[in-house]
Amino acid sequence: MASEIELADVQAGYGRAAPVLRGFSVAVPAGSVVCLVGPNGAGKSTVLKVAAGLLRPSSGRVLVGDADLTGAGPQKMLAAGVALVLQGHSVFREMTVAENVLLGGYTIKDKARVAERAAFVRDLFPVVAQRWGSLAGLLSGGQQKQVEFARSLMVDPKVVLLDEPSMGLDPKATSTIFEQVARMRDAGTAVLLVEQNARRALQTADIGCVLDLGRVHVSGPAAELLADPQLGELYLGGKPTHIR
Numbered sequence: 001m002a003s004e005i006e007l008a009d010v011q012a013g014y015g016r017a018a019p020v021l022r023g024f025s026v027a028v029p030a031g032s033v034v035c036l037v038g039p040n041g042a043g044k045s046t047v048l049k050v051a052a053g054l055l056r057p058s059s060g061r062v063l064v065g066d067a068d069l070t071g072a073g074p075q076k077m078l079a080a081g082v083a084l085v086l087q088g089h090s091v092f093r094e095m096t097v098a099e100n101v102l103l104g105g106y107t108i109k110d111k112a113r114v115a116e117r118a119a120f121v122r123d124l125f126p127v128v129a130q131r132w133g134s135l136a137g138l139l140s141g142g143q144q145k146q147v148e149f150a151r152s153l154m155v156d157p158k159v160v161l162l163d164e165p166s167m168g169l170d171p172k173a174t175s176t177i178f179e180q181v182a183r184m185r186d187a188g189t190a191v192l193l194v195e196q197n198a199r200r201a202l203q204t205a206d207i208g209c210v211l212d213l214g215r216v217h218v219s220g221p222a223a224e225l226l227a228d229p230q231l232g233e234l235y236l237g238g239k240p241t242h243i244r
C-alpha cells in the first residue's frame with residue numbers, strides 16, 4: 001500500500017552530540033495509525049521533528065507520497081500535507097474554540113473551502129461543535145486536545161503527527177482521545193503517533209514500531225506487538241493483555 005510519509009534510514013540529532021536516530025526507518029500507509037513506542041529518550045519526539053521538517057536529518061530521506069522532501073522546512077511539509085500536533089496544550093486559551101480551529105485554515109484562500117473544512121471538523125469532533133463559541137481556556141484538557149486535532153485537520157492533511165496526545169489526561173479523557181484518533185484515521189487522515197501510554201495507543205494503532213537505541217527494534221501489526229510477552233515486559237510496562 002502507498003505510504004503517506006516515509007522516513008528511510010534517517011540519521012538525526014542535536015548539534016555535536018552523538019546522533020539520536022541512527023538508521024531509523026518508518027512508513028505510514030494511507031488510512032492507518034502507526035504508533036511509535038520506546039523507552040524515555042529513545043528519540044520518539046525526534047522522529048516527529050524530522051517528519052514535521054523541524055529538524056533536518058544528517059542523512060537518509062523523508063518522502064511524502066512520491067516527493068522527496070528531505071531537508072524541507074515546516075511550511076513546506078505542511079503544504080505537502082504533513083501536520084503536527086504538539087505535546088502538551090497549544091490552544092489559545094483567551095480565544096474561542098472557533099477562532100482556534102479557524103487559525104488552522106489561515107493558509108486557505110478560498111473562504112468556501114474554509115467553511116467546508118470547518119463543517120467537516122465540527123462533524124468529526126462533536127465537542128468542538130458544541131463548544132464552538134466558548135473560550136478555549138474553559139474546556140477540559142481532553143476537550144482542548146480535540147480542538148488541537150480539529151485545527152490540524154483544517155488543511156486536510158494526508159498525515160497528522162501526534163506527540164503524546166494523552167499526556168496529562170485522566171483515563172476517561174485518554175480513552176476519548178484515542179477514539180478520536182481512530183475517527184481521524186477512519187475519516188481518511190493517516191496518523192503517526194508517539195505515546196508513553198503504549199498499551200492504550202497500540203490498541204488503537206494498526207502498526208506498532210518499537211524504537212530503541214536510535215533504530216527500529218521491532219515493528220509489525222500492533223496486535224502482535226501487544227501479544228508479545230517479551231516486548232510487553234521490556235517496553236509496554238508489564239504482561240500482555242488481550243484486546244480486540
Ligand SMILES: Nc1ncnc2c1ncn2[C@@H]1O[C@H](COP(=O)(O)OP(=O)(O)OP(=O)(O)O)[C@@H](O)[C@H]1O
Binds near residue numbers: 040042043044045047
Ligand atoms: N533540543 C534538543 N537539544 C539537544 N538534545 C535534545 C533536544 N531534544 C531532545 N534531545 C535529546 O535527544 C534524545 C532523544 O529525545 P526525544 O525527546 O526524541 O526522546 P523521546 O523518546 O521522545 O523521549 P520521551 O519519551 O522522554 O519523551 C534525548 O537524549 C534528549 O535529551
